[in-house]
Amino acid sequence: MFTHKLGLEYALEQDESDELKSYRNQFHLPKDQHGNNLIYMTGNSLGLQPKQTNAYVNKELDDWAKLGVEGHTTGDTPWLPYHEFLTKNMADVVGAKPIEVIVMNTLTTNLHLMMVSFYKPTKSRYKILIESDAFPSDKFAVESQLRHHGFDDQEGVIQWKPKENESLLRYEDLESILQKEGDQIALILIGGINYYTGQYFDLKRITKLGHHYGCKVGFDCAHAAGNVVLNLHDSGADFAVWCTYKYLNSGPGSLAGCFIHERHAHNKNLNRFTGWWSHNKATRFNMRDDFDQLPGAEGWQLSNPPILSMAAIKASLDLFEEVGIEKLVKKSQKITSYFEFLLKQLGEDTIRIITPSNPNSRGAQLSIQVKNANKTLHDQLTQAGIISDWREPDVIRCAPTPFYNSFEDVYFLVEQLKTILSMP
Structure with a gap:
């Protein structure tokens, strides 16, 4: 359904052509102690706050x-x-x-x-x-x-x-x-x-x-x-x-x-x-x-x-x-497919995705199991600025949410995962 390429340049191209790219700036993104944006992949657990919420309340x-x-x-x-x-x-x-x-x-x-x-x-x-x-x-x-x-x-x-x-x-x-x-x-x-x-x-x-x-x-x-x-x-x-x-x-x-x-x-x-x-x-x-x-x-x-x-x-x-739910789902399917594409480059002997591969049988979330890993891996991702979600006994859940996640977020998430796993 989707054809993707490797490399940061491709991710940046996708973000530039994303018709929903402006909505990322309408949400408060969590930051680290130095003021840098964290990569937030847990909209499936708690969505981020729209900036206009303050005015409404x-x-x-x-x-x-x-x-x-x-x-x-x-x-x-x-x-x-x-x-x-x-x-x-x-x-x-x-x-x-x-x-x-x-x-x-x-x-x-x-x-x-x-x-x-x-x-x-x-x-x-x-x-x-x-x-x-x-x-x-x-x-x-x-x-x-x-x-x-x-x-x-x-x-x-x-x-x-x-x-x-x-x-x-x-x-x-x-x-x-x-x-x-x-x-x-x-x-x-x-x-x-x-x-x-x-x-x-x-x-x-x-x-x-x-x-x-x-x-x-x-x-x-x-x-x-x-x-x-x-x-x-x-x-x-x-x-x-x-x-x-x-x-x-x-x-x-x-x-x-x-x-x-x-x-x-x-x-x-x-x-x-x-x-x-x-x-x-x-x-x-x-x-x-x-x-x-x-x-x-x-x-x-x-x-x-x-x-x-x-x-x-x-x-x-x-x-x-x-925006409309249809446009959100259209981006969701594309960015989640990209996430799946990058994860598969790590090899099935390292990463197992238990979420269905059919885009019509899943939402934004991918649930992954990493061979011989435990919650320590999740903790290391957190320390590297990746906010993901751990679920017992052995699953890390990540959800590239179309309102505020970018292809660049997905790219750097997988790069951090490769670094932690000491992969080239």
Whole structure:
């Protein structure tokens, strides 16, 4: 799909012709003690801060100072409907309709709220299917839901596992599981992109398969939102959840996103936890009216959100609106392919990339294993000014993020790796 060349000159040429090159200057890049930019490759863990975030947050601080409680209803960005200022841009990022998307709570909280509605176990159909190496938080949440409903938290979990001596999951193995145990599975919950391997799953294929066997299907898109073209609506998934502090650059611990498919938008019979923010906006402050559920994803809200966190999200989403997820993914695929090309020059006897080689089956992240290496290698990269990400037991994750990483970053990352490994 891409043809690359060796040498720094090629990397500089790619940066010069990059139509998104100006956006690097719109982010704060971490620096060393001498003021030199570090090479930051962990946007898959915590995205960098857009420079305009400060102004967005300070605007709300100023409104609070000047307006007090009146800030809820006055000013350019009144707080009562503030979440609505995020909806369209977030929906565009994840490939959904505005009625299907809400920014609220944190990821695992939203996952539990979704399981309240979409995990409806019976004595014969109660199991939950997950990846064998799902992100720990998802695994813990699933196990606690099983316990909550009175089931064994180990026996009730079915794991989709890779074949022996392989890292990636195969769809035929998922099909085999469902053929054998599909009538016992109430919910399929898969990470849109696996945090460890970087494998991007075919959400539509998984959803169609799960629905064929009568299962509800949801995805944790923490490592996928803002990273790949998700097309959540077209996937047909019942729900999805994601955080906003990785590729969506909204700050540590920021609010999360939630998708509920349009077909559930007006179903008031779905069980759910509710609060006054899921009540009809027009009568919300009448205070004594009976509950009147909002349609769509808004109907899963619980309470008024933290505006300062939403302001940081808005600062990032405005950049996504300006560029568009398609252009970001186009650059992402090219720069990640370049990263893969350089790593392969080191030889398969030295470096093993466990992330899929097909650009359509991964995002920006490459997960690498280095022969006979341990976390010391990661520490040496850090000391050399490369901020990467270590995951036990033996993987270094690097994500050349299209908003702010350059081809030159990738070139010097691999050069530092060669130096540490004492390679010519």
